[in-house]
Amino acid sequence: MTALETHGFPPGYFIIRSVASNRLLDVTEDAIEDGADLLLWPEKDSSIVETRRSPEANNQVYFIDTSGALCSRSAGHAIDIEGDRLVLRHRRPVSLPYPNSYSHPLPKFSYSSETGEITVHFVYDPSYPHPSTVASDAWQKKTYILASIPMRKPRTIIDDAHAFISTAITTPLSFFSGASSPPPATPEAVFSSDIDLAEHEVLEEERGEEAEVDDSPEWGRKIRALGIVNKAREEQQIIPEARNRRRWQIIPLRQTDARTSG
Template identity: 70%
Template sequence: MTADTMQTFGFPPGYFIIRSIASNRLLDVTNDDVEDGTEIVLWPEKDSSLVESRRSPEANNQVFFIDPSGALCARSSGHAIDIEDDRLVLRHRRPVSLPFPNKYSHPLPRFFYDTKSGEITVQFEYDPTYPPTPQATGAWRNKTYVLASIPMRKPRTIIDDASEFLTSAVTAPLSLFGLASPKPTPEEVYRSDIDIGEDEVVEEERGEEAEVDDSPEDIRKVRMLALVDKEISDKTLGEKARNRRRWQVAPLRTVNARTGA
């Protein structure tokens, strides 16, 4: 690893955009806000040009850079990116407050980009849950923290509900005579009344149905996954799940690649 690579932690020097392979959306500061705690999400690309002079300033909230300490920063505000309850958020630098570290005041996480795997990992100096009292086990140190996009299903419609009702009405009587299996389908399990959001599904338990990403909404969420055994997790991943952990980082150029102007 060269000195230049170490200084940028795998990211290109200067400004760059970060694209989710799974959703083809860019990392984006919500509403171009500058307030502390503003969530970083995925949003459709605002400007396709990678040449600085051709880009709209309104697209700067989709541009990031890595500082010398390894902190990922938003260009539009200059603030760093922190992890709060597994979400990416803007974070102002804060003064030390005791007991240190705590949720309010702590060292910013470092971000690393692996150009081969396309994964972005996060490294912490302290337990990212910042418990009131230090944990003796230090189990958090053995986890691998990886960024992933979260799929979003389209809302259920009246037609969906009616179709499910009719299917249940026909299947239930038949099951009394052993003519139909009462076992729920993956779709029924996924669409059950249990109020679990897409970003709350345990990665290892996310089935094929939960990988469907067909919502018409522009926004998608980003979450940090805490993997107890990344090697085993990688072996069990399907292609869709793997792509949700893959990112394309593209640097912005000061000149046109073809003309040099």
């Protein structure tokens, strides 16, 4: 009998933990609907023995099915990428022109225990352009990996006042005399300002330490599939915090308690 390919994941059930946030991959609100979002959520059950775990924590448990798809234990459905989001995907009938955003082969997820990264492999362009569109192979030059997204706590009036005073002290001429123009904004300054940028609008290599701060009291965190053009070069520019957001721990569940030595 030939062993099934699990693409680096363990056989059976397992949980997926973000190294950066210490949260688990979670099906939002234990949903089963097609297109339901996945996010990162605090661990609901710390036991790794199946008989000791609560069934209510099954939306944080996954497995690789016989087709090689990553699946949710609670929903029983596979995981797909929609845009850059992770979603539940029901099996769908073939619709023409194939493939399209509605009907397409599921992506394959692979885990590397060496790097801790989860890579996403697509058979077709994941944007599924219309057949009349000029074909592009740009998507084939990208490496798609999963990453957690940090969340800052909301800025307060005190935070804004402190930032204003600090800037006025360091560059007083720009505030009072107009004789000196302010320095160009850094990516960190833009990211931490009141202008909300979508995750895809801030390149990974442009994120600085300020953008990596994760101090929001919110329980959930977003997870995204990043499409990186030159991964080797890009990794030379990112800081350790950004690299950690791409690292995952895959923890298999045991059916019984481990035996103790005599």
